Amino acid sequence: MDLNQYLEVFIDESKEHLQTCNEQLLELEKNPTNLSIVNEIFRSAHTLKGMSATMGYEDLANLTHKMENVLDAIRNEKLLVTPELLDVVFMATEDLEEMVESIASGGDGKRDVQIVMEKLHLLETGEMPITTSEAAPTMELEQRPVSSMSYDEFERTVIIQSKEQGFSCYEVTVTLRQDCMLKAARVFMVFEILEKSGEVIKSSPSVELLEDEKFDASFTVTIVSKESRDDLVSKIGKVSEVEEIHVTLLNLEETVVPTKVEQKQETLKKEENGSVKEQEVTAAKTSSSKTIRVNIERLDILMNLFEELVIDRGRLEQISKELNHAELHETVERMSRISGDLQNIILTMRMVPVETVFNRFPRMVRQLARDLNKKIHLEITGAETELDRTVIDEIGDPLVHLIRNAIDHGIEMPAARRASGKDEEGTVELKAYHSGNHVFIEIQDDGNGISRDRVLAKAISKGIVTPEIASTMSDRQVFELIMASGFSTAETISDISGRGVGLDVVRSTIESLGGSITIDSIEGKGSTFSIQLPLTLSIISVMLVEVEEEKYAIPLSSIIETAIVKRSDILNAHNQQVIDFRGKVVPLVFLNSVFEVPNSGELDEFFSVVIVRKGDKMAALVVDSFIGQQEVVLKSLGNYLSSAFAISGATILGDGQVALIVDCNALIK
Numbered sequence: 001m002d003l004n005q006y007l008e009v010f011i012d013e014s015k016e017h018l019q020t021c022n023e024q025l026l027e028l029e030k031n032p033t034n035l036s037i038v039n040e041i042f043r044s045a046h047t048l049k050g051m052s053a054t055m056g057y058e059d060l061a062n063l064t065h066k067m068e069n070v071l072d073a074i075r076n077e078k079l080l081v082t083p084e085l086l087d088v089v090f091m092a093t094e095d096l097e098e099m100v101e102s103i104a105s106g107g108d109g110k111r112d113v114q115i116v117m118e119k120l121h122l123l124e125t126g127e128m129p130i131t132t133s134e135a136a137p138t139m140e141l142e143q144r145p146v147s148s149m150s151y152d153e154f155e156r157t158v159i160i161q162s163k164e165q166g167f168s169c170y171e172v173t174v175t176l177r178q179d180c181m182l183k184a185a186r187v188f189m190v191f192e193i194l195e196k197s198g199e200v201i202k203s204s205p206s207v208e209l210l211e212d213e214k215f216d217a218s219f220t221v222t223i224v225s226k227e228s229r230d231d232l233v234s235k236i237g238k239v240s241e242v243e244e245i246h247v248t249l250l251n252l253e254e255t256v257v258p259t260k261v262e263q264k265q266e267t268l269k270k271e272e273n274g275s276v277k278e279q280e281v282t283a284a285k286t287s288s289s290k291t292i293r294v295n296i297e298r299l300d301i302l303m304n305l306f307e308e309l310v311i312d313r314g315r316l317e318q319i320s321k322e323l324n325h326a327e328l329h330e331t332v333e334r335m336s337r338i339s340g341d342l343q344n345i346i347l348t349m350r351m352v353p354v355e356t357v358f359n360r361f362p363r364m365v366r367q368l369a370r371d372l373n374k375k376i377h378l379e380i381t382g383a384e385t386e387l388d389r390t391v392i393d394e395i396g397d398p399l400v401h402l403i404r405n406a407i408d409h410g411i412e413m414p415a416a417r418r419a420s421g422k423d424e425e426g427t428v429e430l431k432a433y434h435s436g437n438h439v440f441i442e443i444q445d446d447g448n449g450i451s452r453d454r455v456l457a458k459a460i461s462k463g464i465v466t467p468e469i470a471s472t473m474s475d476r477q478v479f480e481l482i483m484a485s486g487f488s489t490a491e492t493i494s495d496i497s498g499r500g501v502g503l504d505v506v507r508s509t510i511e512s513l514g515g516s517i518t519i520d521s522i523e524g525k526g527s528t529f530s531i532q533l534p535l536t537l538s539i540i541s542v543m544l545v546e547v548e549e550e551k552y553a554i555p556l557s558s559i560i561e562t563a564i565v566k567r568s569d570i571l572n573a574h575n576q577q578v579i580d581f582r583g584k585v586v587p588l589v590f591l592n593s594v595f596e597v598p599n600s601g602e603l604d605e606f607f608s609v610v611i612v613r614k615g616d617k618m619a620a621l622v623v624d625s626f627i628g629q630q631e632v633v634l635k636s637l638g639n640y641l642s643s644a645f646a647i648s649g650a651t652i653l654g655d656g657q658v659a660l661i662v663d664c665n666a667l668i669k
Contacts, residue, residue: 007103010055012293014100017044021093022363025086029366032081035074042071046208048096057109060099066120067092072206073124087370088119090363149220155201159250162224167198168249170229174236175218175244182241183213189239191221197232198225217243222250296389299350306346307633311652313339314630318655343631354432354441355383357396361403361430368407375414375425376407382432387439391533394513395441398506402443402529403428405503410447410527420524422446434557435614438515438665444528450521452478459484479519479527483507532665534648540634542651544627544659545610548597551659553632553651554621558664560611562626567605579620581611589667590622594646595660614668621667634661 021044028037045068052060067089073079095113103109149171151159159169174190176183187210194200201222205215225232229247236245313336320332358380369376387395411417411426418424429444452475459465459481465473483503510517510531521527542553543562563581570588571578577588588609592599609620632651637644648663 006055009293010051011100011104014048014051015097017048018093018097018100019359020044022090023359025089025093026362026366028081029083029086035077038071038075038081042068042075042208045071057099057103059110059113060096060103063092063096063099063113063117066117066124067096068208069124070120072209078126079123083370085123087367088116088123090367091116092120093363149202149204149222151202151222155222158201159222159224162199167224167226169201169222169224169251170232171220171222171248171250172232172236173218173220173244173246173248174242175246177241177243178217180217180241183215183217184211186239186241187211187219190236190242193235193239194221194223194225194232197227197235198223294349296350299346299389302346303350306343309339310343310631310633314632314653315656318653340631350389351386352389352392353383354385354387354392354395354439355380357392357399358383358430358432360396361399364400365403365407365428368404372408373413374407374411376411377425377427379427379429380431381429385432385434385439387533391439391513394509395531395533398509398531399430399441399443401503401506403430406443406445406447406527406529410445410449412448435665439533441531441533442528443531444526446526449523449525449527450479450482450519451523455479455481476518476520479521482519483517540661541629541631542661543610543629544653545591545608545621545623546625546627547591547595547623548600550595550597551627551653551657552591552595552623553630553659553661554610554612554664555661556629558612558614560613560618563609563611563620565607565609565620567607570607579609581618581620584618586611586618586620588622589619591662592622592624594667612664612668614665617668619664619668621662621664632659632661 021041024037024041024044028034028041031037045064049061049064049068052058052064070079070085070089074081074085079085092113095111095116099109099111102111163169172194176186180186191200201224203210203219203221205219209215210219223232229249232247233245236242313332316332317336320329361380362378365376365378368374406428407426411428412420412422414424417426427446429442431440431442431444433440455478456465456470456473459478460467460470464481464484470478483506507517510533513533515531515533517532518530519527520530541556543556543559545552545554565579569579571580571585573585578585579588580586588607591597607622608625609622610626611618611620613619630653632653634649635651636642636649637647641647646663646666647660649661651659651661653659
């Protein structure tokens with residue numbers, strides 16, 4: 001069987017399961033006694049193991065199997081969840097991620113994982129000093145005969161209530177012949193019989209281990225049924241290669257359970273119930289959302305075809321207006337409505353929440369904090385903000401670098417933070433939000449900030465700026481010097497990051513996406529790295545305006561409103577012409593000056609202005625007249641014109657003219 005056709009699905013699903021493992025491991029660290037979280041991780045690991053083995057990636061399957069054994073020991077309460085234990089499991093998931101990445105990039109998925117395999121083995125065998133005080137009695141219990149299987153409060157309740165309704169509870173121990181060739185198949189047949197006879201409550205070993213044939217010859221199943229003991233023995237006896245069947249009637253009311261365990265089980269019951277409810281909700285959600293995976297290239301082709309359709313639609317609308325034909329007008333209107341709906345669907349298909357990138361950071365921050373002995377709290381806001389898939393694929397590495405940088409050089413050691421009157425736990429905030437036709441991602445830390453004097457001293461010593469120029473530079477201009485190639489103010493450059501080392505690469509990556517990065521910092525208070533990214537949506541809503549003989553398109557997402565301003569209402573402040581807009585001072589930007597449009601020399605008493613915004617900042621773009629709202633196809637200007645100031649692209653209008661699309665964010669300082 002050719003498995004290559006399933007490779008893409010395997011990679012996607014493996015990444016999803018590993019992401020679930022990471023998220024749930026972080027959750028487990030906060031709630032180490034919640035076994036439902038362990039079960040969730042176990043399920044993902046188990047699926048990953050099965051998929052890897054099927055696809056022939058044995059190394060991946062073996063490592064997952066080792067990790068699974070440790071998780072199994074946790075849920076059987078042989079191991080306590082400790083930060084040290086989680087470190088090892090996180091190491092394993094990290095290696096698994098690397099192996100999946102290797103496969104995704106065409107490799108064989110092999111990796112030297114001997115160290116982590118040994119650590120997992122030591123955990124599994126209890127040779128690492130993390131075993132629980134309750135581990136010994138638990139193991140002792142497991143070695144006892146069948147009737148001593150332990151039940152949590154939830155299972156006990158089910159068994160007791162079943163008995164009240166006339167059911168009997170049995171513990172069925174089945175021993176297979178030593179020469180049995182297909183143990184899993186026999187187990188399946190026994191389970192099939194038992195499930196037809198009643199309700200299976202529990203099995204020992206677990207169902208997963210039974211399916212994988214990870215048991216000697218015997219297994220025990222607890223079942224509630226209305227059938228007699230002899231009937232069960234008789235039915236199971238029909239399965240071949242079964243050597244012995246032992247059925248005992250279970251009477252839980254006679255079982256003495258220590259109070260301490262009862263309290264613990266009570267907690268577990270609540271968690272189980274919560275988990276069951278959550279699983280029900282998840283199941284309901286899963287059943288209501290059916291999705292398929294589509295190759296991104298197909299979406300690109302669909303988008304290109306639709307762009308052509310939008311240009312033709314604009315042309316048709318223009319012709320319809322010129323001809324003033326009622327039926328043609330009606331048909332074009334209808335076509336416009338349908339294509340508008342179609343457009344929304346196509347655009348949303350390419351959009352992906354930025355959380356697909358953000359999800360990797362909690363684990364990374366946890367590990368860095370432990371490596372550096374720092375206390376760090378990561379806050380993520382706006383993870384639901386959507387970005388085009390192509391941007392999502394590229395933005396991950398720059399963000400990793402900036403966060404590592406903020407933790408390594410931004411956040412101080414706990415003692416230093418206490419000495420400066422700060423909370424010893426530093427905060428790194430990762431924020432994403434839409435503004436105009438862009439998405440902003442901010443990495444903010446409350447660390448030590450950047451020293452303007454040190455940056456300038458270093459820049460002058462390296463000859464990047466002269467002392468004369470340095471004295472005229474704003475703070476932001478000075479901070480941006482750290483993104484110059486090879487520039488670093490770090491006393492020692494660690495293997496984690498150096499302030500300035502690699503930031504030039506970060507900037508060039510962001511700029512290659514059509515974005516930009518700015519730095520704000522207050523020494524002693526912290527720093528903010530703000531990344532501005534284009535949505536890169538090909539079709540946008542714009543307001544067409546006229547400046548002299550030229551037409552420009554201003555993205556509607558940037559516009560607050562339009563207004564007419566009287567010449568006498570224009571004021572001067574700091575050598576800048578401004579207007580009073582609803583109590584706020586808003587600077588005027590004359591587009592004919594910015595784009596050097598030939599001036600006809602006529603002076604009007606009234607100005608048409610478009611109020612645009614960038615975050616909290618606003619500007620009033622002065623134009624000659626408004627044409628109207630339209631949806632246009634954004635076409636790139638290409639590499640040759642990519643540096644054109646305040647122009648993000650061009651579009652072809654219905655009458656065949658070309659209009660430049662204004663980048664409002666570049667015009668607002």
